[in-house]
Amino acid sequence: MxxxxxxxxxxxxxxxxxxxxxxxxxxxxxxxxxxxxxxxxxxxxxxxxxxxxxxxxxxxxxxxxxxxxxxxxxxxxxxxxxxxxxxxxxxxxxxxxRRSAIKRAAAGEHYRQQLIAANVDVAFVVCGLDGDFNPRRIERYLLLVQGSGAQPVVVLTKADLPGADPAAARAALAAIGELGVPAVAVNARDPAAVQALSPWLRPGDTAVLVGSSGAGKSTLTNTLLGVDRMKTAAVREHDARGRHTTTHRALLPLPSGACLIDTPGMRELKPTGEEEIADGGFADIEALAAECRFRDCAHGREPGCAVRAAIARGELDEGRFLNYLKLGGEVAAASGRLASRLADRQGAKPPPRAPSKRPGDRTGKR
CATH class of the missing domain: 2.40.50.140 (Nucleic acid-binding proteins)
Known part of the structure; x- marks a missing residue:
């Protein structure tokens, strides 16, 4: 055909x-x-x-x-x-x-997955250079995107705001950049500025915008379309939080020949249990953990902990490390719920949780 x-x-x-x-x-x-x-x-x-x-x-x-x-x-x-x-x-x-799928775990007691977008080539993780900028949240988005089959690109909007510092934001995301994830700063209202995204919007490509409410996804969509099709709204001044101006997901053809999927802002980003913690931009921490003296090193007071040594030398940001532990725990818990769900479907006993899902249990030898 x-x-x-x-x-x-x-x-x-x-x-x-x-x-x-x-x-x-x-x-x-x-x-x-x-x-x-x-x-x-x-x-x-x-x-x-x-x-x-x-x-x-x-x-x-x-x-x-x-x-x-x-x-x-x-x-x-x-x-x-x-x-x-x-x-x-x-x-x-x-x-x-599908050739790719970006998912998250749905809110609620019971384990369910929610599909964000399918058959996408690139995921633009949109974050404003105002009170919305949060490297820890970007790491959470990367965790969900990296294993999906789509290429992640961090888009830093509102680069035109007084006080915006794209260079400082890129420095805060240096560890992510070293893993090959680009970070592009743009004024989402400026058609010339958003041309910086054209390498990922070639004819036949499909991109999805993900990010919190008020990050500028709908503004970016309108600029790429060349018309004001998506509703936009100002963020609150005291906390830079936005309203849900996009109420449903929609795929829109762009003049470039690419397609763009705009999505509502997501306040809750729960792992599905299918992720690998290194995909959140933590491959460097994983490499350090492999050098710890003990296999079950919890990276606390254990002797010979390479991770704590790197923090003490100023080579590893402690905030990133704590987020690594937090997300790793969430992935491990979600992996267990996923295994139970699959076992319920098959009428079998849940398999043991995979050790690769636990950040503190893959290093060295005891």
Whole structure:
């Protein structure tokens, strides 16, 4: 099947993914379309850069999430960016396998995953150079993005504000930069300034914007589109927090030929348990921990702790180290909940937690 140019304009890659062949053979009358909006009541899909159309979804995608027979987990349902097969132009009959997926654990007591975006090439982690700037939160975003299959790029907005210091912000993110994650400072309202993002917005590329409310995602989207399509609002002066001006995820074709997915601000970023702690920008700490004298070094008062020695020499920021421990604990806990959930589905005893998920238990020898 040779895709129409309109499909290529919304991110269709050359050639057919071999994993899609079975689904396409099972539904020969169906045509591929991309999910461009996701609402509680259903999906909007498109076959080109024009307006999308609301479609019916499979019944199992409409049932409340739970463990009853026939229920589909949230991460196995379509999300913005997914490719689906549509029959008669109005009914989804299949979800095509993804090449990448950015997820987080949903809020609540029970373990669930929430898909943020699918089939993306780059994730712009947007953070304002005002009270929103928080290197620890950026590390948390990187933890979720790095294992997704998408390339992370930190975008520092509001570089035009009085008192903004892009050089100091880049210095605070130096450890992330050494791992190959770019940090780009822009004035999100300036079309010339946002051209700095063009290397990641080539024809056929799909990017997603993630960040807290008020970070400038919608402003950046409007500038890249060349029109004021997304609603924006000022942040609160006393704490630089923003309002949720974006209420749902949407995929938008850009004049460059790339596609952009704007997302609502996320206040809670919980790991799914599938992450590796080094992906949060902590590969240097992992390397130091491998030099500790004891395998079970907790990096406290143990003799021969290479991590504490690096902190004492001023070579490792203690705030980064504490965030490493915090996120590592969260990943380990989420990994256990994920294992229990999978075991419940299969009616088996949960497997033991993987030691690679625990930051303080992978070093040296006792």
């Amino acid at each position: 040779n895709p129409a140019p309109d499909l290529q304009a919304i991110g269709w890659r050359a050639g057919i993914d071999p994993r899609w062949q079975d689904a396409m053979a099972a539904h020969p009358q169906a045509r591929p379309a991309r999910v461009v909006e996701q609402h509680r009541s259903g999906y909007v899909v498109a076959t080109g850069p024009g307006d999308g159309v609301a479609v019916e979804s499979l019944p199992e995608w409409q049932r409340p999430v739970g463990y009853r027979k026939g229920t589909v987990a949230p991460e196995d349902r379509p999300a913005v960016g997914d490719w689906v097969l549509v029959e008669d132009g109005k009914r989804i009959v299949a979800l095509l396998p």
